[in-house]
Amino acid sequence: MSRKNTEQYTSEDAISLFGKNVDVVIVIDKATEKYRAVIRRGIFVDLIEEEGNYNDLLSTIMIHLNTTSEKLPEGYQAFLPNYGTFTHKYSRKLKLVIDEGEKAHIVQMMIYPLADEEAYLLIMDELDSNENEQESQTYRKVETIEKTFLFSMYIDLVEDKTGSLNISEISEEAVQAELKYTDWRNMIVNVIDKEDQALFMERSDPEYLKKMLTPGRTSSFDCLMQNLEGVYIWVKLIFSRIETGDPDDYRYVFMVQNIHEEATAMFTSLKKLSDMALTDSLTGVYNRGKIETAFKNAVKEYAEKNEPLSSLIMDIDYFKAVNDDFGHAAGDKALKKFARIVTGCLDKEQVDIGRWGGEEFVVICYNKTLDEAVLLAEKIRSKVEGSAILDSKKITCSLGVTEIKENDTFEDAFERMDKALYAAKSGGRNRVEKG
Numbered sequence: 001m002s003r004k005n006t007e008q009y010t011s012e013d014a015i016s017l018f019g020k021n022v023d024v025v026i027v028i029d030k031a032t033e034k035y036r037a038v039i040r041r042g043i044f045v046d047l048i049e050e051e052g053n054y055n056d057l058l059s060t061i062m063i064h065l066n067t068t069s070e071k072l073p074e075g076y077q078a079f080l081p082n083y084g085t086f087t088h089k090y091s092r093k094l095k096l097v098i099d100e101g102e103k104a105h106i107v108q109m110m111i112y113p114l115a116d117e118e119a120y121l122l123i124m125d126e127l128d129s130n131e132n133e134q135e136s137q138t139y140r141k142v143e144t145i146e147k148t149f150l151f152s153m154y155i156d157l158v159e160d161k162t163g164s165l166n167i168s169e170i171s172e173e174a175v176q177a178e179l180k181y182t183d184w185r186n187m188i189v190n191v192i193d194k195e196d197q198a199l200f201m202e203r204s205d206p207e208y209l210k211k212m213l214t215p216g217r218t219s220s221f222d223c224l225m226q227n228l229e230g231v232y233i234w235v236k237l238i239f240s241r242i243e244t245g246d247p248d249d250y251r252y253v254f255m256v257q258n259i260h261e262e263a264t265a266m267f268t269s270l271k272k273l274s275d276m277a278l279t280d281s282l283t284g285v286y287n288r289g290k291i292e293t294a295f296k297n298a299v300k301e302y303a304e305k306n307e308p309l310s311s312l313i314m315d316i317d318y319f320k321a322v323n324d325d326f327g328h329a330a331g332d333k334a335l336k337k338f339a340r341i342v343t344g345c346l347d348k349e350q351v352d353i354g355r356w357g358g359e360e361f362v363v364i365c366y367n368k369t370l371d372e373a374v375l376l377a378e379k380i381r382s383k384v385e386g387s388a389i390l391d392s393k394k395i396t397c398s399l400g401v402t403e404i405k406e407n408d409t410f411e412d413a414f415e416r417m418d419k420a421l422y423a424a425k426s427g428g429r430n431r432v433e434k435g
Contacts, residue, residue, distance in 0.1 A: 023107075024124035028054055030085065031118045042126055043098055043105055058084045061094060061109070061124070073230035075191035086113050086120055094124075150227065150235065150256040155181050157206045157250035181206070193224035193232055200237070210250050213241040222259065234263035280355040282332060283339035291354020291362050296410045298352075298364050309366060309404040310373035313417050314342070314380065316359040317396045317429040330390065335359065337389045338397070345380045370403035370434060377401050377432045385430060396430035 004013070019025075025039040026048070036051040037044075047060065062083065090111040095104045105126055112121040154164045160180050185204050192200045202208060203221055213219055218240040225235045236257040244251060278290040286294065295311065302309045316322075316338060323331040342361065346353060350366040365373045377399040389395040400420030404413050420435030427433065 021125075022123060023126055024048065024122070026057070026122040026124075028057075028120040028122055029118065030054065030120065035122075043096070044124065047096070047098060054084065061096065061107075062092075073191070073226060073228070075226055076228060086111050088113065093127075150258050152253065152255040155239075155252040155254055157181065157210065157252070158248075160206075191226040193226075196223035196225075199223060203237070204239070206250075209239055209241070209252060213239065213252070215241050215243040215247070215249075217241055222263065225256065227258075233258065233260035235259060283336055283355050285339055285343065285361070286352060286354030288354065288356055291352060291356065291364070294352045294354070295362065295364055295414070298366070299404055299408060299410045299413060302404050302408070303406075307367055308369045308372075309364075310368045310370055310401065311365060311404070311413060311417055312363050312373055312377050312399050312401040313356065313421050314361050314363070314377070314397045314399040315421060315425070317398055317425075319359040322390065322393065322395070326390065326393070334389050334395060337387075338384065338395070341383055341387050341389070342380055345376070345383050349376065370401065373401050373403065374432060374434060381430065381432055398424035398429045399432045400424055400435055401432060402435045 019039065022039060023041045024037065024044045026035050026037045028035045033054040034051070035054050035057050037048055040048060040050070048057065092109050094107040094109055096107055097104050108125050108127060110123045112123075114120060152164075153162050155162055160182055162179050162181050162184055185201075189197050189200055199221060200223060203219065209219075218238060220236050220238040222234060222236050224232045225237075226232050236259050238253075238255045238257060240253045240255075242249075242251040242253060278286060280287040285291075298309055298311075316334070319331070319334075322334055338359075339355070339361070342363075343353060346363065350368075352364045352366075354362055356362045363376075365376060368376065381397060381399055384395065384397045387395075398421060400417045400423070402413055402416040402420060416435035418435075420433040423435070424431045424433040
C-alpha cells in the first residue's frame with residue numbers, strides 16, 4: 001500500500017494494515033473450549049498451534065510462570081477452566097518465555113467478546129525491544145514485592161465470589177477469572193501440604209471468617225503451600241475484612257505472603273537450639289535427659305512392634321586415675337576422643353548413643369538381638385583398647401549388655417544392663433558381660 005495522507009485512509013485500509021502487522025489473531029469458542037488461529041507470526045508460529053483446546057492456550061500464554069516455559073503443577077491445572085471467561089473487553093501485558101534461559105518476550109494482549117458472549121477475538125503483539133527493556137525494568141522494580149506476595153484476591157462471602165485475582169508469579173496485573181469462593185477453597189486446598197489442610201479448611205471457612213473477623217480486622221496463619229513451580233514453600237495466608245460501613249457486608253482481601261526464607265532460617269535456628277538442649281556439650285552425643293527418654297520410648301514401643309531391641313552401657317576403666325594423674329583437661333580430651341571412637345564403631349548401625357554421666361555411656365541398639373549387641377559391644381571394646389586415646393596411658397572400657405524382654409519396664413532393662421557392667425568391672429575390666 002502506497003503512503004497516503006491521514007485523511008485518505010479508510011477503515012478498509014486500517015484493517016488491511018492491522019492484518020499485515022499484528023502478530024496473532026485467534027477466534028475462540030468458549031462453549032466448545034476450542035480455538036483457531038487466523039493469524040500467527042514471529043514467536044507465535046511455534047508457540048501456538050493453528051487450532052486446539054482453549055484451556056491449553058490459556059496455560060501457554062496466560063497462566064504460566066514469568067520465568068519459565070514450564071506448565072503449572074497438576075494441583076493448579078484444576079483452576080484453568082475458571083479463567084478466561086470474558087464479558088467485557090480485556091487488556092493485559094504478558095511475559096512469555098519461549099526457550100529456557102533466554103530473555104522473556106513482552107506481549108500486549110487484547111480480548112474482545114463477540115456478540116453471543118460465548119466467543120472471543122484474541123489479539124496479541126510482541127512489543128519492540130525498547131518497550132521490552134522498559135517492561136523488564138518495571139518487573140525488576142516490583143521484584144521484591146513479587147517475591148513477598150505470591151497472590152491476592154477479593155472475596156465476597158455474601159455473593160460467594162472472588163475477583164481481582166493477582167498472581168505475581170504470572171503477572172503483576174490481575175488475572176481474569178470467574179470463580180466462586182467455595183469452589184476456589186475446595187480446589188486450592190489440594191496445593192496445601194496435607195498436614196496443613198485441616199487448618200486451612202477451618203480458617204478459610206466462611207462461617208469462621210464471619211464470626212472471627214470484625215470489619216477492619218486481619219487474621220493470618222502459616223503453612224506449607226505448593227508454589228507454581230511445584231515446590232512446597234512456607235507461606236503466610238492472610239484474610240482481612242474490608243470496612244464497608246455495613247455490618248452485614250462480608251467482604252475480604254486474601255493474600256499469600258512468601259515467608260519461606262525467614263521460616264527456614266527460623267527453623268534452622270530452632271533446630272540448633274533443640275540440638276543444644278539434647279546434646280552433651282563435651283562429647284557431642286545425646287545428654288542424659290535425651291538418651292533416657294529415647295530408652296524409655298524404645299522399651300514402650302518394643303511391646304507394640306515386637307522387634308528385637310537391646311542396650312548396652314559402657315564405662316571407661318580407671319578413669320579417676322586419668323583425672324588424678326593428668327588433670328581434668330586431659331580427662332575431658334580423653335572423653336571426647338573416646339566418644340568419637342565409639343560413634344565411629346556405630347556409624348552404620350541403627351542406634352542412639354548418649355552420655356549417662358561422667359565416663360558412662362549408654363547405647364540403644366534397635367533391631368538387634370542380645371548376641372548381635374554383644375558382638376557390637378566387643379567391637380567397641382577392641383577398638384578402644386587398640387586406640388591411642390592418651391599418649392602415655394592405655395585406656396580400656398567395660399561393657400554390660402542386655403536384651404529387652406516381654407513385659408520389661410525401662411527400670412528392669414537398665415538394672416540388668418547395669419549389673420552386667422558391674423560384673424565386667426568385677427571380672428577384671430576391659431570385657432563384655434551379658435545381663
